[in-house]
Amino acid sequence: MSSSSPCSxxxxxxxxxxxxxxxxxxxxxxxxxxxxxxxPSGAGHIAAMLDVLADFPFERDEGRTRIxxxxxxxxxxxxxxxxxxxxxxxxxxxxxxxxxxxxxxxSELAPLSAFAWTRVIEEAGVPAGVFNLVQGDGPVxxxxxxxxxDVDMVSFxxxxxxxxxVARNAAPSIKRVHQELGGKSPNLLLDDSDxxxxxxxxxxxxxxxxxxxxxxxxRMLVPEPWLDEVEEVAREVVNAVRVGDxxxxxxxxxxxxxxxxWQRVQSLIEKGIAEGARLVAGGPGRxxxxxxxxxxxxxxxxQVSPDMTIAREEIFGPVLSILPYRDxxxxxxxxxxxxxxxxxxxxxxxxxxxxxxxxxxxxxxVHINGAPxxxxxxxxxxxxxxxxxxxxxxxxxxxxxxxAIMGEIET
Numbered sequence: 001m002s003s004s005s006p007c008s009x010x011x012x013x014x015x016x017x018x019x020x021x022x023x024x025x026x027x028x029x030x031x032x033x034x035x036x037x038x039x040p041s042g043a044g045h046i047a048a049m050l051d052v053l054a055d056f057p058f059e060r061d062e063g064r065t066r067i068x069x070x071x072x073x074x075x076x077x078x079x080x081x082x083x084x085x086x087x088x089x090x091x092x093x094x095x096x097x098x099x100x101x102x103x104x105x106x107s108e109l110a111p112l113s114a115f116a117w118t119r120v121i122e123e124a125g126v127p128a129g130v131f132n133l134v135q136g137d138g139p140v141x142x143x144x145x146x147x148x149x150d151v152d153m154v155s156f157x158x159x160x161x162x163x164x165x166v167a168r169n170a171a172p173s174i175k176r177v178h179q180e181l182g183g184k185s186p187n188l189l190l191d192d193s194d195x196x197x198x199x200x201x202x203x204x205x206x207x208x209x210x211x212x213x214x215x216x217x218x219r220m221l222v223p224e225p226w227l228d229e230v231e232e233v234a235r236e237v238v239n240a241v242r243v244g245d246x247x248x249x250x251x252x253x254x255x256x257x258x259x260x261x262w263q264r265v266q267s268l269i270e271k272g273i274a275e276g277a278r279l280v281a282g283g284p285g286r287x288x289x290x291x292x293x294x295x296x297x298x299x300x301x302x303q304v305s306p307d308m309t310i311a312r313e314e315i316f317g318p319v320l321s322i323l324p325y326r327d328x329x330x331x332x333x334x335x336x337x338x339x340x341x342x343x344x345x346x347x348x349x350x351x352x353x354x355x356x357x358x359x360x361x362x363x364x365x366v367h368i369n370g371a372p373x374x375x376x377x378x379x380x381x382x383x384x385x386x387x388x389x390x391x392x393x394x395x396x397x398x399x400x401x402x403x404a405i406m407g408e409i410e411t
Contacts, residue, residue, distance in 0.1 A: 015120050016040065019085055022112035027081050028254040028294075029209060030246045041086035042117070045093045045391065048375035052393045053097055058400075066408050069400040071099035072176060073152030076145035078138070078166065080158045081110035081257055082212040082316075087157050088117050090379070090390045092131065095155075098399035103132045103151075105142055107158075109257055111135050138162055146170045146177075153178065153399065157214075159314075160340075160384045178398050179386035180214070180379070182314040183342030186335035187217035189226070190328065190357065193347035193369075199230055201370050202345065203237040203320060207298050210253050211318035212261075214385075215343040215365070219304075219311060221331050224324040231280050231302050231322065238281040238320070241298045243290065255294040256317060262294035265317030269299055272310040277301040277321070306337050314340070328357070336362045341382030343367065364389070 019042070020034035029038055058069045075095050079087040084106060095102045106114035118133045134141060138158075146154050146169035153176040156166045160181040170177045187202045189195065199220070206216050222230045246254035256262045269284050282299030286292075296317050304311050304321040311321050325331040335344060344363035347370075348354040358366040364381035365373075373379070378389035388398050 015116060016043075019113055019116045022116045023084060023110070024246050024254075026110045026112045027084065027212075027257045028246050030248075030251040030254045032249055032251070033209065034246075038083065038085055041083065042089035044375045045086070045089040048392050049093045049097050049396065051376065052396060056393060056396065061409060064406065064409050066405040068403045068405060069397075070403055072399050072401050073100060074150055075100045075102040075153045075155060075399065076148070076151045077102055077104045078142050078145065078154065078156045078158070079104065079106050079114075081107035082209065082214070084110040084113045085117065088114060090395060091155050091157075092117070092121075094390075094396040095399050096126070096130070097396055100153075100399050101130050101132075103134055103145060105134050105136060105145060108135065108137045138165075142166065143169050147173070149173050151175060155398070156180070160386075163386065176398075178388040178390075180388075180390055181342075181381070181384060181386040182340055183214045183216070183381065183385050184219060184312065184314050184338045184340045185215055185217045185343040185345065185363070186338070186361070187220045187345040188331055188335050188347070188357070188361075189220065189222050189230075190331070190346070190348040190350075190353065191223045191226075192349040192353070194349065195226060195229065196233060197370070198347040199233045200237050203234050203300075204241075205345075206320045207238070207241050207253055207318045210256055210296065211265075212257065212316050214314075217343070217345045218315065218320060219335075219338075220320060220322045221325050221334055222322060224326055227302065227322070227324050231300075234300055234302075234320070234322065235281045238298045238300045241318075243287045243295055243298065253298065253318060256296055257294070259294055261316065262296060265296050265315060265319065268310055268313065268315045268317070269319060272301050272304070272308065272319075272321070275308045275310070276303075277308055277310060278303040280322075282318075306334050312338065332357065332360050336360075339384045342385035343381070345370075 016039045020039040023038045024031045024034040077091040121131045146166045155178040157180040163179045163181045242252045244251040280300040282297035286295045299319045302322040341363045343365045344361040345367045354368045376392040378394035379391040380389040
């Protein structure tokens with residue numbers, strides 16, 4: 001992919017406002033978040049891939065054998081609604097870079113940004129038939145793509161339940177299946193961390209995008225003696241979150257994507273109360289002053305035990321659980337006590353200690369002291385959070401087959 005490659009238009013941000021408007025309209029992200037993070041994510045993946053391609057080893061020699069990386073073939077790309085442009089870009093861009101052809105099926109809940117992306121692809125001059133867009137739901141169109149014998153690879157992002165179904169549909173044809181699935185990420189505050197900074201950052205990370213992010217740090221693990229102070233700081237941050245019209249630049253949190261998602265979040269909040277977690281802020285229903293729409297209240301639970309439903313299931317809403325721990329050993333055990341393993345977050349004033357604990361966490365990504373995501377770093381997780389990796393060189397390799405050619409190199 002050269003500097004005049006497909007999607008270079010996005011790098012110039014010519015379509016950024018249209019993409020941001022589409023994302024805000026279709027899934028309710030505040031327009032400020034759509035402009036600041038949702039829309040630019042596509043350009044970020046393009047820029048990262050251009051850097052990767054500058055010196056990526058598509059061919060190399062190992063002894064007397066030449067190793068060649070070739071396109072995997074026809075790819076079915078199935079993307080979710082929560083970060084629609086990001087997930088489209090981090091599949092389409094490496095597929096193009098690898099030389100694959102593809103069929104993109106975006107979520108039926110977020111079709112508009114996919115149309116905007118397709119216009120960019122067309123204007124950039126991608127040859128007809130290389131990139132193809134189909135709309136439809138998962139059980140019908142997604143299942144057909146996963147099962148189709150002419151599809152060589154399926155790259156899917158979504159729930160763990162849906163990911164298992166994609167794998168089942170793909171299994172008879174033994175095609176490659178790449179999955180980025182759910183998460184229940186721990187946010188571990190060690191007893192030497194900056195409490196105020198860590199708690200505020202952790203709360204806001206959960207509330208961003210209305211909690212609809214697979215890598216949101218929804219389990220905050222804190223030293224038991226800190227519990228009261230953490231609750232107070234977190235309550236202030238939660239209560240200050242401004243919920244409202246996503247078109248209003250002052251809004252920090254918009255609605256959930258759909259009635260079904262709103263009802264799921266409500267049922268899990270009620271489950272937390274029923275199982276004995278302490279409700280510190282928020283709760284069931286809509287925020288005060290909002291009488292319609294799928295708006296949820298930013299919600300904070302404390303004194304949550306690891307066996308509670310809200311500590312184990314991915315809620316995908318603005319709900320944070322605080323879990324106390326006695327010592328570092330217990331903290332690591334609680335952090336790893338989850339069927340998921342996408343992300344983990346860790347706070348400590350001691351870099352050596354932070355590095356040591358990070359290596360004990362069973363997650364594909366660990367953020368130390370608020371470190372942001374890196375478009376060149378692999379994105380993906382352990383256990384039921386999926387298999388394979390996206391972003392950068394690691395994402396590119398997912399779309400390549402490895403061939404060994406023996407006898408080509410003269411000795």
